[in-house]
Structure formats: C-alpha cells, structure tokens
Amino acid sequence: MIEIKEESESSESDKNFCGFASMEDFSKNGMKLLMEATKAVNSLPSGSSRDLYSAYPSFSKVMGQHKDEILCAIQSVLQYKEIKGNLLRRDDEEKFEMIQECNDTMLETINFNLDEMLGIRKPTPAIQLQEVRASPVVPQKYQLSTLITAKFQASPQTARLISAKNILRPQAGFKVPVDNSANNPFIPRIKDKPNSLRPLAVLPEYDDDGKIVSFLHPYELEIEKFEPSDEQLVKREPQIPENMDNFPFTFVDTEEKLNEMINELRSVKEIAVDLEHHSYRTFLGITCLMQLSTRMKDYIIDTIALREELHVLNEIFTRPSILKVFHGADCDIEWLQRDLSLYVVNMFDTHQASKRLGFSRLSLAFLLKHYCNIDADKTFQLADWRMRPLPEQLLKYAQQDTHYLLYIYDMLVNDLLKLSNEQTTLLKGVYHDSKILCMKRYVKPVITENSYKDLYLKSKRSFNNQQLFALREIYAWRDKVAREEDESYPYILPNHMLLQISESLPREMQGILACCNPIPPIVRQQLNTIHQIILKAREQPVIKPIINETNIRPSVNLNSKRDLLNHPLYSPHDLSHQNEIRDDLPTLIGSVKKINESFDDIECQEIKLSVFDKSENGYKKNKAIEIKFISPYHRYKSMIPFMEEQRRKEAAMEEERRKQMLEEKKKQMPELEIVKIGDNEESVEVPLRNLKRSNANNDEFKSPHKKWKKVNNQNDDKLKATLSNGSVTSSSSSEQNDATQQHEIEEKLKEVESIVDKMKKNNKKHNKKGKPQKASDFRQNSNKPVPFDYSKVDYNRFQGGSSSSSTNSNNSKFQNKSKGGKKSKGGGAGNLNKMHSEQFDAIILLLNTQRNIICSKMSSGQLLSKVLIFLTFFGSCIIIGLLLSALVTTCWIESDVAYKTSSEGSDKHNKYGNVNFGLFSYEKSLNHGYGERNEKNINVVEIIKRDDEVLGNYYLWLFTAMGTGFSLFASSVAAVGSIVGTIKEKGGMTLIITSNVVSGIGQMVAFICWILQFVYHLQDNVLLAVDQEKWSSAGRSTFGYSFYFIISAFIVILINIFLLISARKAQNRYRKSLEGPIEEKEGNSIMLY
CATH class of the missing domain: 1.10.150.80 (HRDC domain)
Structure with a gap:
C-alpha cells in the first residue's frame, strides 16, 4: 500500500523561492499565468479564419516574432536538461520528439524525487509509482510553461500512473471469452428483463446482403415510454453531503454483499453512478470498478470479481421510480451493456445539464468547484484499475466521483428551473437528452478501407503512393x-x-x-x-x-436529384414533410402599400466576346436534350423474354391445333377394315392399291363384309402383305346413334395402336431369322437381272383397250353394296380407296403423336446428362480449393517436440515446442523456459539446400509437390470442360473424364509419396540439425489437416467420375432412343401410304 503523508508546514528553504514565500504560492501563480495564456491563445483565430489573417503581412510578422521567442525559450530549457540538438533547425515532428524527450526526462526526475520524499522507494516494491505525462490536446506553444510548472510543482495534483509489477490479465479468467472479431456483431448477453413492458426479445438487424449487423435494444420500448415524474420536475431542497474524509464506504466484492446492497437500494429514490475503465492492455476495454452513492451511503463494487453476477442490478437500473444520476454517460452506457449486461431507464446526466446552463467547462471537476468549492484530486486519474487489491488512496479517489453527485444534481435542477423562469422546458430537455443516451447500443470497433485515411488526413502530412x-x-x-x-x-x-x-x-x-x-x-x-x-x-x-x-466521404451523385424528381412517388410541390413556413411574421414594411416598380424601360445589351466571327444564334446556349440511347445488344437482350413468351404461345397453339385435328379425324374416320393375310412367309413390300388390283379376280374379295370386332384370333398377331392370298373385307356401317359411333371409333384407335405394336414385334422376330436388317439390302441393282417366275402370272388380268375400259372392268369386279343392301351403280373401288386412305391418315397421325412423346422422353434424358456434367463443375471447384489450401498451409505434418533430458531437469516442464511441416513452408515454436520463440514461413527449399537430411528422400517430396500441382492443373481443366460440356450439345465428355482421372492419379501419387516419406523418415524426425541436439520429435509426429485436404480432394474426384459415368450412360440411352424410330422402317416392315 501507498501511504502519502501530507506536511502541514513547509520548510524554511521554500519561503524565498523565486520571489515567492513558498512552493505552493509559486505553483498558484504559475497556474494563473497558464490560464491567462490559454485564454489569450484561444482568442486567436484558427482554421480558415487564421488563413485569412495570415494573408496580412503585419499579422504574419507579429506571429513570427512570438514564435521565435517561444522556440528560443524552449531551446534554453532543452539545453538545461542536456537534450542535444538545435530546435530551431528541425521540422515540426522532430521538434515534438525533442520536447517529448525533455518532458520524459523531467517527469522521471520528478517521479524519483517524489518517491524519495514520500519514502516509497524500496528495492522490490509491490506497486511502483510512475508519473507520466498525460496527453491533453494543447498546442505546442504552451508546453514550455507546462514543463516549467511541472518541474517545480510538488503538489499531489500531478497525474500518476499507478500499476502493480505483475498484474494478471482479468480477461483470462472470464467465464465467457472476449470476442474481438470484427465479423461477429456484439450480442447482448441479457437473460432476464425486470421492469419490462414487453417480454425479452433480442432481435437482430440485417443489412442489404442479409447479414446480421446488430441487435435491437432490449429496453427500447421502456425507455421511449418513460416520462419524468412530477416530483422530478419541481424545485428541490439541496441536501449537503457529509465530508468524505469521515464518510466510510462499503466495498462489494462477493455475491452476498451484492444482494444486501440491492435490498438497500430498493428503498431509495436517487442513486449516483460512475465507472472506472481500463483500455490500454485490452482491445475492447474492461470495466474495473463501479461507484454507487445514495444520500446516506457509498458503495464501491468490484466489477471484475462480480462480472457474471451484476446483471441482477437491472432490477434497480431499469426501475422507472429510481433516478440514476451520471456525469458524462456517453461511454458509461455502452460499457455497462458490454461488460455487465446492464441497461438504464430514468437517467439524469449532469454533463447534459451543464450544456443547457452554458457553463464554460463541462467537467465534473468544474462542477465540484462551482457547487461544492472542492478541488478535484486528479492524482490517480491514470491509475491502472485492474490492480487487486486496490490501494486505499485509489478507493477514496473513486468514492469522490459519486459522493457529491446527488448534491450537484439538486443544484443543477434548481438552476435549470431558475433559468427557464420556473418552467420545466430546460429540465425536460435534459431528461430527453439523457433518454437518447440510454438508447445507445454498444457496437464493436470496425476498421474500413478508409480508416487509415482518417489518420492520414489528421496528421497533415503528404505521402506518396509507397508511403x-x-x-x-x-x-x-x-x-x-x-x-x-x-x-x-x-x-x-x-x-x-x-x-x-x-x-x-x-x-x-x-x-x-x-x-x-x-x-x-x-x-x-x-x-x-x-x-x-x-x-x-x-x-x-x-x-x-x-x-x-471527397475520397473518404464521396459526394452525392448529381443524377440522384434528377432520378428523385422522376420518381412517381416524389412530388417537388409536396411541402407536407417540410417545416411550416409562416408568412404572417412582422416585417419592416408592415401594412404599407406594395411598391410596384417596373424596369421594363431599361434594356441591357447582351455582352458577346468571341475571337471568331459567329452569328448571334451561335452564342445562345443550347438546351441539353436528354436522349436515352439503347444499344442494339441491349435491345436484343430486352427482346429475349418477349420472344420466348411468343414461342411458348405458338407451341401451345400448335399443340391445341393437333388435338383438334385428331378429334376431327376421329369423327370423320369410317369403320376400319381388317386386311387379313395368309400364312405364306414370303412377303413383298407393295402399295395397297397394287394389292387391290392384283387380287381383283380373287373370289375372297367377293365375300360378304364383316363388321369390325376385337381381334381374338392368334393369326391376327401377324400382319403381312402378300400377293398370293389374302382378302380385304369391308362391312357396311350399322345404323346407330352418334354416341355409339364415337365409342366405336375410340375402340378402333386402340386396335390400330395394338396392331402397330405387333408389327414392331413381328419385325424383330423376322430380323432374328436372318432377314436383312437394313433398308439398303432391299435396293435392286439395275445392272443385274432380277429372277422372276413368269409361269405363275395370270395373264387374264392384263387387258387391252383404253384406260377407261380397264377401269370400268376393274370397277365392275369390285362392286360394293350400299347401306341399303343394294349394289352401288358405280365408283365402288374409288370409295374403297378413299376409305382406306382416310384410315391410314389416322394411323400416321397416331404414329406422329407417339413420336412426339418419345422425343420428349429423349429430351429429358439429355437434360439429365447435362445436369450431371454441370454438377462436376462444383466438384472440380471444391477440389481446386482443397488443393490450394493444402499447398499454402503448413500442417502436412504436426509434431509436439520434447526437450531432451539435461541437467536442467527441474525446468524441463517449462520447455516445450511444436513443429508444423508443410509442403513449401516450415514453422516451429520452441520454448526454452523463458518464452516462446516462433519462426514462421521458413522456405522448405532453403531447408533442403542447407540440411538435406530433414526430408530424408528428396524425390518423394518432389513427387508429392508435382502430383499435387499436376492434379490442380487437371482439376482446372475439368472445371472448364464441365462448363463447355454443359453448353455444347455434343462432345467434351472425353476431355472431362480424362482430366478428372488424371487429377485423381496425381492426388493418389501425392498422398502415397507423402505417406512413404512419413513412414520412412518424418515420423522419427522433423527437426532441423541445429535443434536436434536439445529437442526430439521421435514418435510424436502425426498427419496434419493439410494432408487430409488431399484425401478429401481424392474422394471428391471419385464422386465426379461416378457422376460422369452416369452422364455417359444417360447419353447412350438418349442416342438409342433416337435410333429406335428409324429401325421401324427396316426389314420387311409394311410401308403404309
């Protein structure tokens, strides 16, 4: 602990100190001079005003003279403190460094003398006092006076940095680790919500990309609904607090004391709150201490020890009936949320009240002096509040911040009411400003691309691109x-x-x-x-x-205003969103008649200046004509959706037309006839009209017609056309109603479809018996005679005369009966041909419909093949990422090396290390007992040159690197090939499969060679020759995650190959389906015309 002894009497040697009775008088006079100098300098122009004044030579001359005088005075001080260098010949940065060096030297001397005077200099003190220079924003011109004052001032007002020699980092013991990442937003850790108007809901806020950027304030509704009570808006009777020297405080560092304090706070109406924070040895900062004061008692809470339990204070901090008084709560609100999960409702900020009252200074020290006539002790302003246990002087210093704050609150309320003539306008304004502070949410510090530019602009330096x-x-x-x-x-x-x-x-x-x-x-x-x-x-x-x-804060685009004016929801004449403008305000003219003055009789000639001769119209400013130009390519892109829609409509109309035609054919088609064919296996492909003429004299054509019925005979499974035997039968349609005829037509269509299927089966059977399977086999060569047996020809069929006679004779033999049972008088054969033609038209229409269905199935098979090929693109990208990660990382081999036995056996447990062996880089971290020594990014090639025994077999390493690199190249080719294969209709499959197989082979070579390297050498030693004397890695090495990247890439390549094989099979099925309809015209199939 530090014990500061105050001497009541000054020594006799101080009575005549530089013309003053004592050191205290000298310090007071120096501070007075400093205040006057500060006011004088603050009255000088700055910024753009100073630039304007500098344009006058007299101002520049006077300022230059004073500058030289001040620099000479500073130079004399530097020479007195034996600081080498001429200040007048240095630039501003070097001048600042010299002054800083002098300042550090003087403060060290002061610190040494104070420690010696206070008797706290010991060989190994538990707490060391260091007096450091605070960094206030003061112009360099006044630093000389500050230094001179600091040299002779020995009052306890000097700011000191008090810290222990070995302070444990408090964040190392936190139950919830600190998250410094800029990618993760701050998440409120509140679990319970007392005094709530709405249940607890920590809701996220998203940006335009759908990422969470922040969370809503848990007490947002409660703060918005809060209004100060009438008791808080009336004049108060100030309660003067007791002297702090005789006023004890309660230190709360356990959960039991915390619960007792909360029970006592439930009965009070006002509390004063302040925090002590540390931000030098932590990134986000740590709240180290909290001070609470009531009218009767002071509390100091150890927020480090009770970090996870202080959330229960929300019961007090969020209760609207209890007023919380802060001073400068801008940061305190955020620190409470970040570290303690505390939120504040009903707050009065004395800093905001000082602003409303227009005080010259807004600090707490000024308020203490103004209302309590107390000089604030800032001796421990720079203390390290992480120390435990805290010295008594630091605890008293912390108690002072809130002990008088409630009394200051009473005085500020009365002054606000007095300034507003007993109206509550200013007082409500303070509560409103405090409410806005309570609505603040803690946000982690994040750097952007322009953060360094802010520092650069503030420095007033000029950097080139390299800098x-x-x-x-x-x-x-x-x-x-x-x-x-x-x-x-x-x-x-x-x-x-x-x-x-x-x-x-x-x-x-x-x-x-x-x-x-x-x-x-x-x-x-x-x-x-x-x-x-x-x-x-x-x-x-x-x-x-x-x-x-403008680079940091880009200006608003000028076209945005034009876009806003063109927006359909924006009207420049809509003034409802603007402030109301009163037109009835008093003016100098008042009710006097309007002055109408006309200047029409004054004509001003337009000034025209030109070097060349131009007409008058040439000087007139042409109005800008806004032309919206769209390039042909963009017009084409805009037309693509419209054309696709037109194609879909045309396809739908075509399909509808086909259906209508099919329905019309069904209605118009007469009863079908069965063409019966004998058992003769010999068949010739002959048109039906020739078949009819050749069998005109056959008796079977004269047999009565048979009605259509379902084919139950087994002979109907074969449908063949022959010249020797067969009969064509027809039957007259029966007189039935339209519904019955429609049903029969549908049945007949099904019959025709079954007949076509049987024809396909029969052709397949015929092809199996050795018949020609290609249409080209039926072609006859004109150079060779065709054998024909003319003895079997019936010459009675060939008759002379005109064509009309032959036609009539044929017609007489193919007379058919009419519906009434009588023979038709003429044209029976023509009617029969017409009937068969209509029947075969219907059959061909059905075949075309079937073909469309087959083609749609084929297109789906082709689509499946393209999808599988495209999936391999993602697999290739994954492989490329895994291989690149394996190449750039350093964890192919991980080893926890051990320190060999030596005479320092007692310290062996403090000596440890680890080694990461990569394909191209090498890292090691060895702790020799006095701290880790890390060496990263050591080039493996350089290691091989220096120490070739590290790898054992150089060629295995070389094959591993070459296999990985070659596999990376092949995977890149496969990725490009998968895109090309997806776009192109044909081709590319061989390249994709080959590149994937080559990539797999390269990966297999890589991990097999590395496994051999590990088995034969690396599992016994991964250390360099200089480290093998004291360290050993035998049996302590394992494969790292970089090696498993190669294994994972090999598994993905196998999946790619499987997908490509499936795509190849789908393509084969697609090609076979295309060849199917062509085979129907081969062999001895009957061609229907």
Missing part, C-alpha cells in the same frame, strides 16, 4: 494483431510511430526500431512482418495520389 501503401498495410496489421492479442492500438503501435515508420520507410530492421521510442514489445516480436510490408511498399510505383475529403 500510403505502407500506412494502409501496417494499419491493417496493427488491427489484426490487436484483436488476436487482445491489446489496444496504442500498446501495439501508437499512431505517431505508425506515421513515422510509414513516412520514412526504413530499409533495415534497425531503422524501424529507430522510429519507435520506446519500442513496443509487439513491434520487437514481429519486426520481420513489418519489415516485409515496408519492402513490399518500396516496390510500389511512386505516384502521389490526391487524398481529400
């Missing part, structure tokens, strides 16, 4: 390392060091260290990474880009 590249890359590296190590940006690499490294671009690693003073530990550890970034930046072209505000 900007280095700034961007180092900025991204710092963010990545800070999230991984859970450290803050200033701890990893402060901004001024980051800018210095990016600006100087040192060639060597020592130059990077020279840019940092002091050197951050992470920079020293990852110096090689920063050096590689700088070397890469030096390779960039030196182009000075234009970086301005």
